[in-house]
Amino acid sequence: MVQKIYRVGILGATGMVGQRFVTLLSNHPWFEISTIAASPRSAGKLYAEAVKDRWSMDGSIPERIANMTLYSVIDDVDVIADEVDIVFCALAIDKDMIRDIEMMYASKNVLVVSNNSAHRWNSEVPMMIPEVNPEHSALLTAQRAQYDWHKGGIVVKPNCSIQSYLMIMQALREFKPRKVQVTSVQAVSGAGKTLTTWPEMDGNIIPYIDGEEKKSQHEPLKVLGVLDNDRIRAAEDLRIQATCLRVPISDGHTASVGISFERKPTYDEIITAIDSFNTSNVPFIEKLPSAPDKAIYYFDEQTRPQVLLDRDNGKGMAVSVGRLREGELFDWEFVSLAHNTIRGAAGGAVLTAELLVAQGFVE
Numbered sequence: 001m002v003q004k005i006y007r008v009g010i011l012g013a014t015g016m017v018g019q020r021f022v023t024l025l026s027n028h029p030w031f032e033i034s035t036i037a038a039s040p041r042s043a044g045k046l047y048a049e050a051v052k053d054r055w056s057m058d059g060s061i062p063e064r065i066a067n068m069t070l071y072s073v074i075d076d077v078d079v080i081a082d083e084v085d086i087v088f089c090a091l092a093i094d095k096d097m098i099r100d101i102e103m104m105y106a107s108k109n110v111l112v113v114s115n116n117s118a119h120r121w122n123s124e125v126p127m128m129i130p131e132v133n134p135e136h137s138a139l140l141t142a143q144r145a146q147y148d149w150h151k152g153g154i155v156v157k158p159n160c161s162i163q164s165y166l167m168i169m170q171a172l173r174e175f176k177p178r179k180v181q182v183t184s185v186q187a188v189s190g191a192g193k194t195l196t197t198w199p200e201m202d203g204n205i206i207p208y209i210d211g212e213e214k215k216s217q218h219e220p221l222k223v224l225g226v227l228d229n230d231r232i233r234a235a236e237d238l239r240i241q242a243t244c245l246r247v248p249i250s251d252g253h254t255a256s257v258g259i260s261f262e263r264k265p266t267y268d269e270i271i272t273a274i275d276s277f278n279t280s281n282v283p284f285i286e287k288l289p290s291a292p293d294k295a296i297y298y299f300d301e302q303t304r305p306q307v308l309l310d311r312d313n314g315k316g317m318a319v320s321v322g323r324l325r326e327g328e329l330f331d332w333e334f335v336s337l338a339h340n341t342i343r344g345a346a347g348g349a350v351l352t353a354e355l356l357v358a359q360g361f362v363e
């Protein structure tokens with residue numbers, strides 16, 4: 001069967017996450033970048049010119065994209081909407097503006113897959129990690145009926161820092177996680193910066209990331225929630241306490257996690273649960289081009305996962321976990337890691353869009 005090619009646009013294509021979208025989508029088997037857009041400051045420029053002093057990805061800018069002209073996200077909505085089936089949203093602007101922009105695109109028959117938090121708490125918008133809650137996409141049907149949208153819609157992915165341990169929590173779901181304490185140490189690319197553009201981070205740690213702890217404490221409850229009559233019943237029996245630190249790492253968010261369960265699993269049960277979680281994801285691996293070879297890489301060595309060795313596991317789409325040990329205050333402790341701009345942002349959004357195509361939500 002010949003695979004249909006879908007036309008995709010990137011809103012915020014010049015930023016850190018936008019650049020990651022450009023690299024991930026340039027040779028994608030299902031998606032072709034038809035449109036790129038950013039602020040009025042960049043609109044009208046060739047992509048190469050707009051990012052010349054801030055291209056942060058490994059390798060050079062893909063040639064076809066380098067020569068594309070940027071549109072304005074807000075002023076050129078009609079033109080962009082005509083040229084795409086899906087837009088990936090990676091804008092860094094005021095939440096109310098993003099909410100309006102995403103609604104505008106959805107109302108013009110565009111499926112919006114967003115990295116932004118603006119719609120994460122909207123009850124009809126699914127917040128998705130494909131391996132964790134693929135069934136939540138059913139909300140899209142109700143959303144389309146509510147707004148009378150035929151092909152348009154809004155789907156969001158959760159915050160980048162919770163990806164690594166949410167995957168583990170899903171794998172251990174049968175033991176009923178009840179209490180979690182997490183400290184995440186987050187890379188500077190999570191703030192759209194590099195160590196060059198943020199020299200104050202060199203040798204430094206900043207003990208606060210605006211809004212991040214609240215997101216880390218609440219978003220997992222929706223992602224792990226149960227679909228019930230076109231609504232998500234949040235996992236209210238789970239409580240999370242989070243501390244989020246910015247550290248001088250370019251890419252890769254690490255988390256130190258303590259977790260207690262309704263029934264404490266044994267070490268062997270945890271390993272078996274991780275293995276069967278990986279096996280249960282085989283259909284994704286076979287069907288979706290961006291799915292990692294296995295969702296969770298587990299390490300026995302005490303010194304793993306390490307940012308430099310493990311953030312690119314599964315082409316940056318896998319999460320890595322190690323330091324699994326029984327705790328004094330919590331049943332189990334572990335350390336987990338995910339690449340924040342791949343699994344945590346652009347890659348996670350691309351995988352979500354692939355899932356929506358496979359589920360028949362994109363005509």
Ligand code: NAP
Pocket residue numbers: 011012013014015016017018037038039040041042043073074089090091092093115116117159160189190191192193340341344345
């Ligand atoms: P960024 O590097 O600052 O990029 C921001 C983008 O937004 C640029 O393309 C910029 O265009 C565009 N923009 C700014 N003001 C605009 C306006 N008034 N109208 C239209 N476009 C405008 O930010 P980022 O790190 O890529 O993050 C983008 C979003 O993804 C944020 O909401 C962030 O929270 C989320 N996110 C980031 C990560 C991460 O690891 N970095 C992970 C998950 C989610 P110009 O270049 O023209 O100014």
